[in-house]
Amino acid sequence: MSDNFAEIASRLIVTAADFHFRGWVLGTSGNLSEVVEREPLRLAITPSGADKGALQTDQILLIDDRGSVISDHPARPSDECPLHIRIAKERGAGAVLHTHSVWSTMLSNLYFEDSGLAIEGYEMLKGLDGVKTHEHREWLPILENSQDMLDFADRLADILPQFPQAHGFVLRRHGLYTWSTVLAQAKRHVEILEFLLETLGRTRLISALQ
Numbered sequence: 001m002s003d004n005f006a007e008i009a010s011r012l013i014v015t016a017a018d019f020h021f022r023g024w025v026l027g028t029s030g031n032l033s034e035v036v037e038r039e040p041l042r043l044a045i046t047p048s049g050a051d052k053g054a055l056q057t058d059q060i061l062l063i064d065d066r067g068s069v070i071s072d073h074p075a076r077p078s079d080e081c082p083l084h085i086r087i088a089k090e091r092g093a094g095a096v097l098h099t100h101s102v103w104s105t106m107l108s109n110l111y112f113e114d115s116g117l118a119i120e121g122y123e124m125l126k127g128l129d130g131v132k133t134h135e136h137r138e139w140l141p142i143l144e145n146s147q148d149m150l151d152f153a154d155r156l157a158d159i160l161p162q163f164p165q166a167h168g169f170v171l172r173r174h175g176l177y178t179w180s181t182v183l184a185q186a187k188r189h190v191e192i193l194e195f196l197l198e199t200l201g202r203t204r205l206i207s208a209l210q
Helices: 003-021 081-091 102-110 123-127 149-162 183-209
Strands: 031-037 042-045 061-063 095-099 116-120 137-143 168-171 175-180
Touching (some): 003 031, 003 095, 042 081, 081 175, 102 183, 175 183
Parallel strands (some): 137 168
Antiparallel strands (some): 031 095, 042 061, 168 175
């Protein structure tokens, strides 16, 4: 493996450990990837079934644009690797991150009939790429979960262009996907969106008690 891949693998495991500590990728949930090469497309990605709080750099896989492992690993990538590939292609993302927080899981079910969740008026929105004011309205699409990720990735190619300003989406009863051009910015997007989802969820709970 190249020094570049080793650096990327190191960044991914540090990010994964941080997300695990915050309760966003418990059990074996969640997956993280970063683009290694654009032409041909190559992604470094976390393996399937791994504890994201205890990953080692030599567990990070290198996959091609079909999701095939091309590094020397016996493990396989997450079944959701087609989504990472699709987002990298459709959004030009340099990193794609997927979390399974309590709040994204609950709110994605509560707001599923609305097809999404609007977030506006919060100063934290300014942490998202291109957002300059708290008056920004972020629409977070909520999509039905699927066990056929190849089919879902194909449908995602049609869905993503419908929301060109969206910084992420949520799978119902599943979790958040977000991305950016580099891993550090994608990590910031996770932090911002998870904060806002928790804020909305807690606000809803408090309102129900009044």
